[in-house]
Amino acid sequence: MTDDRRVDDLLRELAPQVVGTLTRRYGQFDACEDATQEALLKAALRWPEDGIPDHPRGWLSTVASRVLIDEFRSDRSRRRREDAMLSATPQSELLSRPADADSDADRDDSLTLLFLCCHPALSVPSQIALTLRAVGGLTTSQIAAAFLVPEATMAQRISRAKQTIKATGIAFAMPQSVDDRLRAVLRILYLIFNEGYTATSGDDLTAPQLSDEAIRLTRLLGRLLPDDGEASGLLALMLLTDARRPARTLPDGRLVPLAEQDRGLWTRSKIEEGIALISATLPRGDVGPYQLQAAIAAAHDEAVDMDATDWPQILGLYELLEKVAPNPMVTLNRAVAAAMVHGPSVGLDLVATLESDNRMAQNHRLLATRAHLRELAGELTSAASDYREAARRATSLPERRYLSARAADLTR
Template sequence: MGDLTSLLRECAPQALAAVVRRHGDFEACEDAVQEALIAAAQQWPSTGVPEHPRNWLITVASRRRVELLRNETARRRREETVWREPAPQPRGDDELALLLLCCHPALSVPAQITLTLRAVGGLTTAEIARALLLPEATVGQRISRAKQRIRDAGARFDRPASDLTAVRHVLYLIFNEGYTASSGDALNRVDLTREAIRLTRQLHRRLPGDGEVAGLLALMLLTDARRPSRTGPDGALIPLAEQDRRRWDRSAIDEGVAIITAALAHAPIGPFQLQAAIAAVHDEATRVEDTDWEQILLLYGLLHALHPNPIVTLNRIVALAMVDGPRAGLAALDRTAADPVLAKHHRTAAVRAHLLEMTGDHAGARDHYRRAARLTLSIPEQRYLESRAARLR
């Protein structure tokens, strides 16, 4: 059943893009695709997966969309014409066009992000809520309103969005959910990371001069290059400092370094470029003790000035601790106590635990490792944090 679920998740955005391109009306087409997915989940376990599952979903969804048109008197002639035509065939750029449609200027940036995660990323409402730190009910309402807004605006499938900020942010969130799943037994969801990288490659090919698209692609490649060594044979999380760097994907690192080097030389600097530069410094260190933490601290300082947010603040504190010592890091962490996002985030407790362990305060470190474990929904992270606490008896 797991393989079938993965297959349906992979095919769903492709099917939706093809059906929207042919029929328009995003909301109705998504309903039709959802019904096709339900039919597949019910039929395929007994009849077998068809030779071309994506085309099967497109055909069934298209027929369902036509059936809905039968009840619309004003569109009866169109319905009869479409019924005689073959089902739309997927095109290589369909998903990117769908991504741009979901980021239509008529939508607010939060609505663009939420709808794209749902339609293109294939994330569930619960997964989106965790990625965006929002209540699940809020996300559900946002998706519904966004689809209605697209319909009211008369948005067209072939009309690109004018602002790529939300597009880049969406791809980044999809990648992050895949690289460190917010819940469940698995640390990685490779289908999401691959999809995010694939779509970002398409965007980079279309907009080679956009420095932030280049930075985003480089960041994904440089981060995903470490994936082979992030977990042990039993699926347990292995932190960056303990990873076997010989298992890192050197070709991905080389590609990412080349992309970010070119972008920094020719494009205005942006947050994704700075994050990619930080990832490159980590990846180019063949041993953990060779990491240039002073350069990383400098880059985080630039990133904080350009694009401040709680997670950047936390990462900068880690870099500060590696340069000036754990007590300096703890003092900086104390100054973030009023930030409500950091106060509830499991990484804040995990960082405090690590810094306390470095000072020799094992009791305090143990308590904060356990607090961090309680705050995360990722089972591999929970196990890792509990194991760190257990070592400090």
């Protein structure tokens, strides 16, 4: 690992700890997060040349604390707040000691910070952006690039999220109902991973920075909540899915469907870790949707080729998943599994039940799935038409090109 990569990884690991420590000490999450970002930037410039300090978290906390004090000094409208904070602690001591010098210096506030970023008062886009910046340690420009939006747009989104936290007086503390907020945290991490694994728009099929970050943050959540089956299930799902990434595109960027992928390119270490995780988690009981999806992913990854796939098992898991967490995408996936077990006509009947669902009205995946099943049934003209319409609706360039190519192949 290069020194720059080592520094980058360390900064991303320490970012939520520093934000959490400062917010716990000083309050004012928005100011503490901004100060931490400035400290991270200074460290990114200095550490590769000067070397990583003996106490990197303390270094970052001290620099961020000084940034805070400078900010308080420069803004006269905050004078009362500054005086109140400084009166509790001599200024010289506040500036000279690292935040890690607190009696609870080893306390890790990352989980509290993650729950704060996923507060229900924030919109889902704001939750995602704030999680990636405050907990993930990514810069605004990095997040903007991953989501293919202007940096100014992402900066406004993050700023609005922080202002919402400030205006609503959301406390930096674990919520009383951890279970309810945990579902939101898991969903945000899942959404971040999905956007990285299959980007909703743009020239590239994947945005690896996002899927890698989602895996890293889910590992963090798993360490903080080792007994939570859904946190473990989500990590297993991410690993088992992301293992296929090297085989999902050709060197020229073209999409390769699961049935045609070179499974020798799949990352075996991720598959082994994911299978071990889900195998240890499922017997605990209280099986949730992420565990079921991980079990489905494991069934795919364990098959040496498409013909060896245990489709009856996958169908059974989708039927259970549809009962636990019903939604049209689950039904769409169940339709494919049903077609593989009982024939394409059965799958097409299931797809037909979704055609009047408003949530699927503009979704290209319904048409792409129907096209695939019609192709299996020998209805080539109808399949080509569906592929063309799916391509028209797709916003990802690799998906659009693949669907257009399938339509062209069927009309030759």
